[in-house]
Amino acid sequence: MPAEVSDPIIHVRDVTVQFGKTRVLDGLDLDVRRGEILGFVGPSGAGKSVLTRTIIGLVPKLSGHIEVFGVDLDAADRAARRAVERRWGVLFQQGALFSSLTVRQNIQFPVREYLKLSQRLLDEIMVAKLVMVGLRPDVADRFPSELSGGMIKRVALARALALDPELVFLDEPTSGLDPIGAGDFDELVRTLQRTLGLTVFMVTHDLDSLYTACDRIAVLGDGKIIAAGSMADMQASEHPWLRQYFHGKRARAVMG
Ligand SMILES: Nc1ncnc2c1ncn2[C@@H]1O[C@H](COP(=O)(O)OP(=O)(O)OP(=O)(O)O)[C@@H](O)[C@H]1O
Numbered sequence: 500m501p502a503e504v505s506d507p508i509i510h511v512r513d514v515t516v517q518f519g520k521t522r523v524l525d526g527l528d529l530d531v532r533r534g535e536i537l538g539f540v541g542p543s544g545a546g547k548s549v550l551t552r553t554i555i556g557l558v559p560k561l562s563g564h565i566e567v568f569g570v571d572l573d574a575a576d577r578a579a580r581r582a583v584e585r586r587w588g589v590l591f592q593q594g595a596l597f598s599s600l601t602v603r604q605n606i607q608f609p610v611r612e613y614l615k616l617s618q619r620l621l622d623e624i625m626v627a628k629l630v631m632v633g634l635r636p637d638v639a640d641r642f643p644s645e646l647s648g649g650m651i652k653r654v655a656l657a658r659a660l661a662l663d664p665e666l667v668f669l670d671e672p673t674s675g676l677d678p679i680g681a682g683d684f685d686e687l688v689r690t691l692q693r694t695l696g697l698t699v700f701m702v703t704h705d706l707d708s709l710y711t712a713c714d715r716i717a718v719l720g721d722g723k724i725i726a727a728g729s730m731a732d733m734q735a736s737e738h739p740w741l742r743q744y745f746h747g748k749r750a751r752a753v754m755g
Contacts, residue, residue: 525722
């Protein structure tokens with residue numbers, strides 16, 4: 500069991516998720532602390548996206564208990580669920596913008612789902628979010644196919660921030676970006692976390708991101724959290740996967 504954290508934003512206990520006979524998460528425990536950027540790593544196919552989707556209620560669990568903002572979403576009624584959902588934003592893997600909608604429509608999509616606002620106000624929110632992620636308002640009427648990979652990630656982040664969330668889930672936000680683009684994106688996430696007081700749950704394979712952006716790292720393996728702590732804790736671990744990951748060739752290039 501992880502050390503108890505006072506006032507965790509996300510509290511996961513003994514969670515098991517299974518698809519058919521395949522058990523992906525197996526009695527997993529995890530706490531995410533208020534205001535931190537938690538980097539979530541582990542081998543490909545280990546279940547990082549599955550855990551993310553389980554926390555936000557898109558994947559049913561076989562057993563276990565999850566609270567977000569102190570609310571058990573399984574026990575909550577529809578109104579209470581929606582109230583919690585409004586407090587988080589999600590950037591899914593590959594950016595996942597709606598390809599048939601413009602940047603404006605993509606960013607306004609979650610706002611329309613939860614709030615009834617005039618088009619003028621929706622446009623003001625959209626422009627504010629674009630500026631927040633470092634994009635010019637004149638991209639508003641472009642379609643995703645007319646954007647670079649880095650711009651798509653930024654628009655997806657703007658959409659995740661559209662409802663002024665306290666918590667954001669980022670699933671491999673820098674995948675597919677070149678190292679400079681990825682570095683810029685990490686810096687943006689760090690700046691937003693500091694200025695907006697966000698809590699960030701970030702699935703990543705990117706050692707640079709773990710090193711520069713994350714306050715804490717949790718590692719998934721065999722359906723459980725096999726390590727959680729600082730980068731120094733990860734580097735000191737004797738676990739074979741951690742040794743390979745945090746001391747491999749790529750790690751030496753990043754961390755010197
Ligand atoms: N809806 C589903 N139905 C059946 N199996 C699924 C489903 N979703 C995920 N899985 C399986 O669960 C396992 C974990 O997948 P997941 O995408 O969470 O891995 P991951 O750790 O995020 O991997 P990667 O780092 O490659 O993105 C995989 O074997 C995947 O095939």
